[in-house]
Amino acid sequence: MLEMASILKVERKKRRQVMGIIAILATLVVLVLIISMNTGYIRLSPLAVIRTLFGGGTAKESLILFDLRLPRIIIAVLIGAALAVSGGVLQGISRNALADPGLLGINSGAGLMVVLFISFFSTHAAFSIFLLPFLALVGAGVTAALIYLLSYKKDEGILPTRMILVGVALTAVISSMMIILTLRLDPNDYKFVATWMAGSIWGSDWHFVSALLPWIIVLLPYIFVKARYLNALNLGDSIATGIGAAVEKERLKLLAASVGLAAASVSVSGGIGFVGLIGPHIARRLIGPNHKYLLPVAALCGSLLLVVADTLARWVLQPSEIPTGIVVAVIGAPYFLYLLAKSRA
Amino acid sequence: MSFTAEELLENDDQLKTHIQSRPLMGLTIIVGGLILLILLLGLSISVGAADIKLSTVWQAVFHYHANLTSDQIIRELRLPRSLASALVGACFAVAGAMMQGMSRNPLADSGLLGLNAGASFTLAICFAFFPSVSFILLMVYSFCGAGIGAGLVFGIGSLTRGGLTPVRLTMAGAAVSALLMALSEGIALYFDLSQDLAFWYAGGVAGTNWLQLKILFPVAGFGLVMAILLSKSITVLSLGEDVATGLGQRTRIIKIMCSIIVVLLAGSAVSVVGAITFVGLMIPHIARFLVGVDYRWIIPCSAVLGSLLMVLADIGARMINPPYETPIGALISLIGVPFFLYLARKRRRA
Secondary structure, eight states, rough: OHHHHHHHHHHHHHHHHHHHHHHHHHHHHEEEEEEEEEEOOSSHHHHHHHHHHOOOOOOOHHHHIIIIIIHHHHHHHEEEEEEEEHHHHHHHTOOOOOOOGGGHHHHHHHHHHHHHHHHHOOOTTHHHHHHHHHHHHHHHHHHHHHHHHHETTTEEEEOOOHHHHHHHHHHHHHHHHHHHHHHTTTHHHHHHHHHHOOOOOOOOOOHHHHHHHHHHHHHHHHHHHHHHHHHHHHOOOHHHHTTTHHHHHHHHHHHHHHEEEEEEEHHOOOOOOOOHHHHHHHHHHOSOOOHHHHHHHHHHHHHHHHHHHHHHHHHHHSOOOOOOOHHHHHHHHHHHHHHHHHHHO | OOHHHHHHHHHHHHHHHOOOBOOHHHHHEEEHHHHHHHHHHHHHHHSSSSSSOHHHHHHHHHHHOOTTTTIIIIIIHHHHHHHHHHHHHHHHHHHHHHHHHHHHHHOOOOOOGTTHHHHHHHHHHHHHOOOOOHHHHHHHHHHHHHHHHHHHHHHHHSSSSOOOOHHHHHHHHHHHHHHHHHHHHHHHTTTTTTTHHHHHHHHTTTTHHHHHHHHHHHHHHHHHHHHHHHHHHHHHHHHOOHHHHHOOOHHHHHHHHHHHHHHHHHHHHHHOOOTTTTTHHHHHHHHHHHHHHHHHHHHHHHHHHHHHHHHHHHHHHSSSSSSOOHHHHHHHHHHHHHHHHHHHSSSSSO
């Protein structure tokens, strides 16, 4: 009895600690959101931002805030969370610390479609802004399905190691096709592709928010609920089977969910893959390996990182912009290295 | 190395029970591969924008006449290029094999030590700020860049409390690479250089000359010999740190030595031909599928297979769309991946 009580006590303490971290991260996200809303080519004071949010701003203020900044910021929040969770799931499934959504060929599949489209129609086609995300989504989905099919064997199912190797191989093929195609593009189109691949939130429009939101609303909670299976899978297939998890089935479901999240994000933001690699790792350093806590914290870390990066991307070289993906790596990598150097295990 | 003779004997018995290998297959690959390599080198010298007969190739290599154009083409353009591609292929493949054995991560390759990212970072800086730098100096700079990248990874990795574990090394490598790549992408986009940099990144052996080869050859030769000497220790290390320590290996020294060799091999290769890292990822896996998990066979087989693939890809790069060159990195994945996929599917559950 006594032991049980002490286990419960430890558990409760852990939960309190996690809640604390989540609260701190959430506060930070809100703070950064407000800062992000008042930075840009035209500055709005924090007071003006709050006034405008509640409907009391001038016509110009509400135009800037509601039509230009807010959709982009919301997209950054959503994508950051989606990519980080997707990466966390992939790292859990494959038990490989280097796994990120890019590994499943999602970035490269989407990129290939974009490059193909641009080499046939150029960037100037009027409909490209609406067609590109859709094409990117198709490319990402097809690539992920192809990787799954190629790594599936009838009597063994999917082995994580094989899946990763197949993913790497297929990604290499796709990237090499992209290289051949891109070297023939004219410099202007090439620049667009390079910016796209480096990752920039260019679909900043309420249409994109409403296209992205359903994916996130459905898939994020679904993954959070399934997090305990990730803990089981992390022990290895045989132990996971032994404690009663339907390994193959759960793995497929989780995989599909994480592909869905990553593909939806890539379609509006290009190749911001690094969030998916680093978000879960930061979370792991903060609260440990239990996926029940890890994934929500990773989502918050991802959002925070992407909003900060996107704000900096708009602000540093204004009025021109840096691709957000570059800023993510420039601020995310040193912080990650610091965490790595500090941690003991 | 760190073994005494008795320990070696004892270890050998233990190794045999742990490790399956197929020496016959390995020997076939090495001998057959080398013969094939020589044939391919001949072919590689004879094809190109100007077709040259194989007999002329023979003549030019062994009885050189300075006043024949074909002899000059062969001596000054084709020969260094073919030799460089063979050498570079071996370097990348062996470096990749060592990385995978050391870090026990199937995704590891020499790019993971920050080599490619470092080289492309210094290259981006050179292109942006010193556009008139000579070709040979560019090579030196990118080697330095590769060294700096690797230095950062190791430095940060060993700053940590508890020392440099494989997981930590890979994580530090991934983060440093991402950082340096992002910086060079930023520079490239800002100065409108991304397409130039992409050309370099796609890789190519077209411009290799004797001077580069003279620098590359001793470094690569030394690296390859050292890799083969270290291969037994890498096999032990690939069983896991605990097992290796238990078998009496001083893992720290072995890891440091291996890392230096990897930097030498991959750094010099990157600086000559650009970031063709997929060879380093793929070839060791192919070698492992074919000869088992003993690095004493994997490393020499990787060297042979790596050069074969590279020479083949280089021939393809010139043949597909003459007189233009197709990026060799792209061809390597297109040739190698189907084979790689086939082997990955054939392998049983370990």
